[in-house]
Structure formats: structure tokens, C-alpha cells
Amino acid sequence: MRVAIVAESFLPQVNGVTNSVCRVLDHLAAEGHEAMVVAPSRGPAGYAGFPVHATPAFRLPFYRSFRVGLPSRRITSRLADFKPDVVHLASPTVVGASGVAAAARLGVPAVAVFQTDLAGFARQYGLRGADPAIWAWLRHIHVRAARTLAPSTATMAELEAHGVPRLRLWGRGVDLDRFNPAHRDEGLRRELAPGGEVIVGYVGRLAADKRVHLLAELADLPGVRLVVVGDGPAAPGLRRRLPGAVFCGLRTGAELSRTLASFDVFVHTGANETYCQAVQEALAAGVPVVAAAAGGPLDLVRPGGNGLLYPPDSPALMREAVRRLVADPAARARMGEEARRSVLSRTWTSLCERLVEHYEAVLGEGEAAWTASAPDPSAAPAGA
Known part of the structure; x- marks a missing residue:
């Protein structure tokens, strides 16, 4: 099978998309498929033996490390040259809009993978009135896809409520070797918490949309050492608010594996997660999770089993959930064991096999099945 992936971001940016x-490219290469990538990237010219084609992009003024792609006619020409069987749209927004239009012109089915809660993202940056326009634009893209894959049941329900058709559930895989309790490092733990404190950690982007300012609620918990892994525009302010925390910066590979497995409790502050890979990786590392009861974590965290959930708008209850786990080593140990067990079936191999099945399904349905309700590609979305 020939798969063209049109991605809203790619290397060197490190994020969920x-x-x-x-991981999808790794699987396609291992299974002998052909692929290509189009993305707003100044990164590698290739990945897993497949070509990567860059599109024009610009940097967000409030988030200089994040590049946003621009619409480009190059996408149609790249796809026409490659002659894909299916177009994979990774978190389609701007580049993805060009991708779905190109797929329609070429008569090729597009499978859209919904991954970013743009409306929630905008609200966290003060754009509270933007919801109607954002959802109109997203619907404009997704109604032209042969199938939209939602990462969680909560996200699937939201997409359905906003009129997105042909929905299926497709989560995310996790590397069970890379994220494993076996990587717990007592030497690193002594370095991070020399007083033997309970290590409460956060891993992720340090940005307003992740609500990282809520970590300040944990700053004075007795017997706790707060460890923050990640980088982003909120980092300087967060360092000032948390002078007693350990800031590790961005960590990847084996360094991230050791750090995450060495936590005692993982806390996630975001409330607009369509899936939340960071939570899943913490669970795989055998670390109980405290997360907001919203979006993806609702599918991942079993309260009292592998972690605890708190109402998204109650920082006080987030603090109380963390305090409960800090005060109960036996509960942490039990939940840590259950955390690992809860994700054992969520490997990238199994998830990517299901993804290829989605590709095959839309090819089997034929063009009439996914173009019947699609609008004119040149029409503007209502409400946008």
C-alpha cells in the first residue's frame, strides 16, 4: 500500500503528533508499505527510509518553537507524483486542509486522525469566542475525509456533537520497553530528592494550554519533591513560581525513560487532552497518575485502580488527590502495579495494525461512500 501522510507537525518538533x-512510519516500513510525508518542517529529508517534503511555515509569535504550516499547492503536486492509495491526515488544520483538498482532486480517500483540541487550546490563550469558527473549520475538513479517527471516547462524542461524520475510535500505542518500571534508577532518585522525598513529577510542554501554573498548588506539600520535565514558553514564569522544584528541561530517549520510571506519582494538569500520551507513558512506567477528569484521561485512568481523577476546574482537589497518594505508600505500590497492567495491550504494533485496517476499509468502501456528503472543495465553511 502507498500511504501519503500530511502532518500538521513533524521532526524536529517533538510532540504527540x-x-x-x-510510529506509523516505523510500522509501514517494517511491513513493506511505501510512504511519504508532507509537513511544515525544516527537519530531516527522510524518515524510516521514506521522503519528507517540507511546506512553507511560520512561527507563532507567542510560541516561537512551534511552526505552523501554510496552505500550499505543492501538496497536490507531491501527492500526484507519489500516487498514493490513501492519504493520512495527521491532526489536520491548515496543512491538512490542503491535504484533504488534494486527496479529493486526486480521487483518493483521506483518513483524518483527530489529535488536537484546537478550541480548548484557543480558550487557554484567551480566545474564548473562537469556538464556533474553529469547529466550522474543523468540520469543513473532516466531512471530506473518508473516515475520522478519534483518540478517545470523550473526543469521539465531542466530534459527533459538532457534526463530524464517519467516526471510528483509534487510540495511541505505547512503547512498553522504553516506558517500563525496570528503568527506575535509585541513583537518579537520590539526585532528584536527596532528602528522600516522595517524587511527584510532570512531563510535557510547559505552555498555557497545559495549565502548568496549577503545579504551584503542589509546591508546599510536605515531604514532596516536585520534578518538572519539559520546555516551552511558560518555563521562565514557572521556574519563578516554583523555586523549590527540580526543572530537568526536555528529556528524551533513555534519559526520559529513567526519569519517568523514577517518579512516585505522575501529575497531569491539562484539561483539553484528546488522548494524553504522557499519561499513558507514565502508566507503562508503573507510576500512578493524577489527572483531570476530562478528555483522554477518562479512558486511561481508573480511579482507585491505576490512579486518581480530579474535577478539571478544582486545583484544590488535584492537590488533595496528590496528597492522598503521597501519604499512602501501599496504595502507590498497588496502583503502580495496576498502572503497568492497564496498558499492556496498547502497543504501537497492535494500534498500527488497526490503522492499516482502517486504510483498507476506506479503500474497500469505494469513492461513493465518502464523497456523498462531502461539500464542494472550493466552498468556504459556514461560520468560519
Whole structure:
């Protein structure tokens, strides 16, 4: 099968979209498929033996490390040259809109992978009135896809409520070797918490949309050492608010594996997660999770089993959930064991096999099945 992936971001940016695309490419290469990538990237010219084609992009003024792609006619020409059987749209927004239009012109089915809660993202940056326009634009893209894959049941329900058709559930895989309790490092633990404190950790982007300012609620918990892994525009302010925390910066590979497995409790502050890969990786590392009861974590965290959930708008209850786990080593140990067991079936191999089945399904349905309700590609979305 020939798969063209049109991604909203890719290497060298490290985020959930990039990680998913890389894992899919690894699987396609291992199974003997052909692939290509189009993305707003100044990164590698290839990945897993497949070409990567860059599109024009610009940097967000409030988030300089994040590049946003621009619409480009190059996407149609790249796809026409490659002659794909299916177009994979990774978190389609701007580049993805060009991708779905190109697929329609070429008569090729597009499978859209919904991954980013743009409306929630905009609200966290003060754009509270943007919801109608954002959802109109997203619907404009997704109604032209042969199938939209939602990462969680909560996200699937939201997409359905906003009129997105042909929905299927497709989660995310996790590397059970890379994220494993076996990587717990007592030497690193002594370095991070020399007083023997309970290590409460956060891993992720340090940005307003992740609500990282809520970590300040944990700053004065007795017997706790707060460890923050990641980088982003909120990092300087967060360092000032948390002078007693350990800031590790961005960690990847074996360094991230050791750090995450060495936590005692993982806390996630975001409330607009369509899936939340960071939570899943913590569970795989055998670390109980405290997360907001919203979006993807609702599918991942079993309260009292592998972690605890708190109402998204209650920082006080987030603090109380963390305090409960800090005060109960036996509960942490039990939940840590259950955390690992809860994700054992969520390997990238099994998830990517299901993805290829989705590709095959839309090819089997034929063009009439996915173009019947699709609008004119040149028409503007209502409400946008």
C-alpha cells in the first residue's frame, strides 16, 4: 500500500503528533508499505527510509518553537507524483486542509486522525469566542475525509456533537520497553530528592494550554519533591513560581525513560487532552497518575485502580488527590502495579495494525461512500 501522510507537525518538533507519525512510519516500513510525508518542517529529508517534503511555515509569535504550516499547492503536486492509495491526515488544520483538498482532486480517500483540541487550546490563550469558527473549520475538513479517527471516547462524542461524520475510535500505542518500571534508577532518585522525598513529577510542554501554573498548588506539600520535565514558553514564569522544584528541561530517549520510571506519582494538569500520551507513558512506567477528569484521561485512568481523577476546574482537589497518594505508600505500590497492567495491550504494533485496517476499509468502501456528503472543495465553511 502507498500511504501519503500530511502532518500538521513533524521532526524536529517533538510532540504527540510527531510521535504518532513516526510510529506509523516505523510500522509501514517494517511491513513493506511505501510512504511519504508532507509537513511544515525544516527537519530531516527522510524518515524510516521514506521522503519528507517540507511546506512553507511560520512561527507563532507567542510560541516561537512551534511552526505552523501554510496552505500550499505543492501538496497536490507531491501527492500526484507519489500516487498514493490513501492519504493520512495527521491532526489536520491548515496543512491538512490542503491535504484533504488534494486527496479529493486526486480521487483518493483521506483518513483524518483527530489529535488536537484546537478550541480548548484557543480558550487557554484567551480566545474564548473562537469556538464556533474553529469547529466550522474543523468540520469543513473532516466531512471530506473518508473516515475520522478519534483518540478517545470523550473526543469521539465531542466530534459527533459538532457534526463530524464517519467516526471510528483509534487510540495511541505505547512503547512498553522504553516506558517500563525496570528503568527506575535509585541513583537518579537520590539526585532528584536527596532528602528522600516522595517524587511527584510532570512531563510535557510547559505552555498555557497545559495549565502548568496549577503545579504551584503542589509546591508546599510536605515531604514532596516536585520534578518538572519539559520546555516551552511558560518555563521562565514557572521556574519563578516554583523555586523549590527540580526543572530537568526536555528529556528524551533513555534519559526520559529513567526519569519517568523514577517518579512516585505522575501529575497531569491539562484539561483539553484528546488522548494524553504522557499519561499513558507514565502508566507503562508503573507510576500512578493524577489527572483531570476530562478528555483522554477518562479512558486511561481508573480511579482507585491505576490512579486518581480530579474535577478539571478544582486545583484544590488535584492537590488533595496528590496528597492522598503521597501519604499512602501501599496504595502507590498497588496502583503502580495496576498502572503497568492497564496498558499492556496498547502497543504501537497492535494500534498500527488497526490503522492499516482502517486504510483498507476506506479503500474497500469505494469513492461513493465518502464523497456523498462531502461539500464542494472550493466552498468556504459556514461560520468560519
